[in-house]
Amino acid sequence: MKQTSCPVPDRLTDTVEMAHGGGGAMSRRLIRDIFAPAFRNQYLDRDHDGAIIKLEADASCIACSTDTFVVSPLFFPGGNIGDLAVNGTVNDILCCGARPRWLSAGFVIEEGFEISKLREIVSTMAEAARLAEVEIVTGDTKVVERGRCDGVYINTTGIGIVPPDLNIDPGCMRPGDAVILTGPVAAHGMAVMSQREGLAFGSGIKSDTASLCDIVANVLDVSRPRVMRDPTRGGLSSTLNELAEASGVDIGLDEQAIPIDSDVASACELLGLDPLYVANEGLMLIIVDPSEADRALAAARRSAHGGRAAIIGHVEATPEGRQSAVWLTLGLGQRRRLEMMSGEQLPRIC
Ligand code: MG
Numbered sequence: 059m060k061q062t063s064c065p066v067p068d069r070l071t072d073t074v075e076m077a078h079g080g081g082g083a084m085s086r087r088l089i090r091d092i093f094a095p096a097f098r099n100q101y102l103d104r105d106h107d108g109a110i111i112k113l114e115a116d117a118s119c120i121a122c123s124t125d126t127f128v129v130s131p132l133f134f135p136g137g138n139i140g141d142l143a144v145n146g147t148v149n150d151i152l153c154c155g156a157r158p159r160w161l162s163a164g165f166v167i168e169e170g171f172e173i174s175k176l177r178e179i180v181s182t183m184a185e186a187a188r189l190a191e192v193e194i195v196t197g198d199t200k201v202v203e204r205g206r207c208d209g210v211y212i213n214t215t216g217i218g219i220v221p222p223d224l225n226i227d228p229g230c231m232r233p234g235d236a237v238i239l240t241g242p243v244a245a246h247g248m249a250v251m252s253q254r255e256g257l258a259f260g261s262g263i264k265s266d267t268a269s270l271c272d273i274v275a276n277v278l279d280v281s282r283p284r285v286m287r288d289p290t291r292g293g294l295s296s297t298l299n300e301l302a303e304a305s306g307v308d309i310g311l312d313e314q315a316i317p318i319d320s321d322v323a324s325a326c327e328l329l330g331l332d333p334l335y336v337a338n339e340g341l342m343l344i345i346v347d348p349s350e351a352d353r354a355l356a357a358a359r360r361s362a363h364g365g366r367a368a369i370i371g372h373v374e375a376t377p378e379g380r381q382s383a384v385w386l387t388l389g390l391g392q393r394r395r396l397e398m399m400s401g402e403q404l405p406r407i408c
Contacts, residue, residue, distance in 0.1 A: 079406075081291025081337075082399030086300075105228055105304050107153035107287060110220055119220040121154035123147055126213040130406040132179065134253040136245075136264030139212055140179035142339060142408060144186035144194075147216040148269040149288040149342070155226040155278065156218030158190060158271065163197040164213040169204045179210065190269035192216065221278075228304035230284045235373040236351035237309060238344040240273055240364045241266065242317040243294055247336035247404050248325045262321055266340030266363075273342060273364045276357040281350035287343050291408060292399045293335040295384060297343060299398035302382040309384045311371035311396070334386070335399050337407040345373065 070091045077084040094102060101109035108123030127143040144161065151158040163183065167176065187194055249265040251257070270288070277283060285305075289297035294316070302309045318333055326333045340363055346354045351369060358367035376382050384396040 075402075076405045077400075077402035080399060080402030082296050082401060084401060085292075086398070105300070107150040108156075108216075108218075110154050110156070118222055119156075121151050121156035121218045121220050122215070123150035123154070124213065124215040125150060126211060127408055128208070128211050128406050129250060129408050130208060131250070131253055132175070132209050134265055135249045135261075137267040137339075138179055138182050139210060140181075140183035141186035142265075142267050143212040143214045144183050144190065144192070145267050145269045145339060146290065146408060147214040148186075148190045148192060148271065149339075151216045151218035152270055152274045152342070153226070153286045153288060154218065154220060155224040155274075155283075155286070156220040157275075158192045158216050158218040158269075160195045160217045161187065161192050162213075162215045163194050165197070165199045166207050166211040167199065167201050168207045168209055169201055171209055176210065179212075186269065190271050224278070224282070226283060226286055228285050228287065228301050231301065231305035231307050231345050231373045232284070232347075233307060233373050233375040234348050235284060235345050236348050236354075236369050237298075237311070237371045237373065238346065238351070238355055238358060238367055239289075239294070239316065239370045240270065240342045240344070240358050240361075240367045241340065242319050242322065242366055243289075243338055243341065244318060244322045244326060244331075244333035244336035246339040247293070247331075247407055248322050248333075250337075250407055251329065251331075251404055252325065257325075263319075263325060266338055268340035268363045270340065270342050270363060273358050273361040273367075276361045276364075277344055277354050280357045281346050281354040283344050283346045283350075283354065285343070285345040289338050289341055289343055291337050293333070293337060293403075294343075295332075295334040295396040296399045298384045299382075299396070301343070301345070302376075302384055305373070306376060306382055308374040308376045308382060309371055310374050310393075311384065311386050313386050313388050315368050315370045317366045317368055331403060334396060335403050337404065339408065348372075
């Protein structure tokens with residue numbers, strides 16, 4: 059696998075660059091330097107996939123998350139911007155341990171966009187919402203002049219209910235915890251990439267976009283995960299680096315345990331992309347206490363989209379005096395460090 063790291067400027071640049079939207083180190087810097095200081099509060103400080111808000115009237119909590127979708131092209135093998143927008147937000151709500159219930163949908167549409175395509179996107183959204191058992195309860199439409207946006211952009215915001223007694227928190231992983239991944243990596247990124255470039259090699263690769271309600275419900279039935287997170291932009295490596303940093307731990311992965319389809323692996327190889335940095339849209343990382351690992355894994359495997367779930371590694375203690383890190387053990391036993399993605403590997407992937 060190839061290294062994808064390149065130097066990151068240590069201060070914010072004067073203008074926004076594509077890499078600021080890539081989900082890697084540049085995105086983190088933009089959030090830390092611009093948004094976090096301005097909006098700072100207890101919810102954002104938790105560095106979660108969504109905000110978990112305690113309701114004043116009783117002890118229950120709601121989870122809230124928002125995401126904007128600008129994928130190009132709008133239609134790709136396995137889905138389109140519509141189901142991507144529903145599934146992405148549903149999965150972020152699930153990461154909070156919440157049952158997703160309600161969504162908003164905001165559309166920015168370019169003048170001249172074909173109504174038949176809009177109809178197809180909207181009907182795919184409706185079907186994705188039906189599958190995830192969420193309702194789209196409010197929305198907004200804006201149209202901008204031709205050339206001022208690229209077809210359609212969609213924002214979805216979701217609200218879910220967190221069961222009492224559940225506390226899923228990126229900051230609470232401990233050495234020994236098992237890292238479960240619910241399916242094969244890199245399918246979404248490579249499906250969009252092959253469609254975008256019109257490449258023949260990727261014709262069989264489909265996006266994994268899916269809502270993961272079934273997996274999460276089954277896993278919560280048998281275990282109390284410490285953290286759940288969907289490894290989307292920036293891929294598995296960037297997501298695990300974020301989690302390691304949030305908990306002040308290391309994570310060790312076994313390369314041979316990470317599921318990947320052979321056609322996806324060949325496509326990555328051909329394009330010089332490391333699949334551990336390529337976006338996924340239907341995967342969940344579930345980190346559990348080692349005593350719960352086997353039953354959580356079995357629960358994931360008997361779920362829709364979880365048949366190839368695997369334990370891909372474990373949480374480790376970070377030695378005194380060094381920062382958290384993620385390590386990959388290769389076939390012959392050598393270990394290499396997996397950095398957070400520094401720039402932008404595949405822009406507008408979601
Ligand atoms: Mg997420």
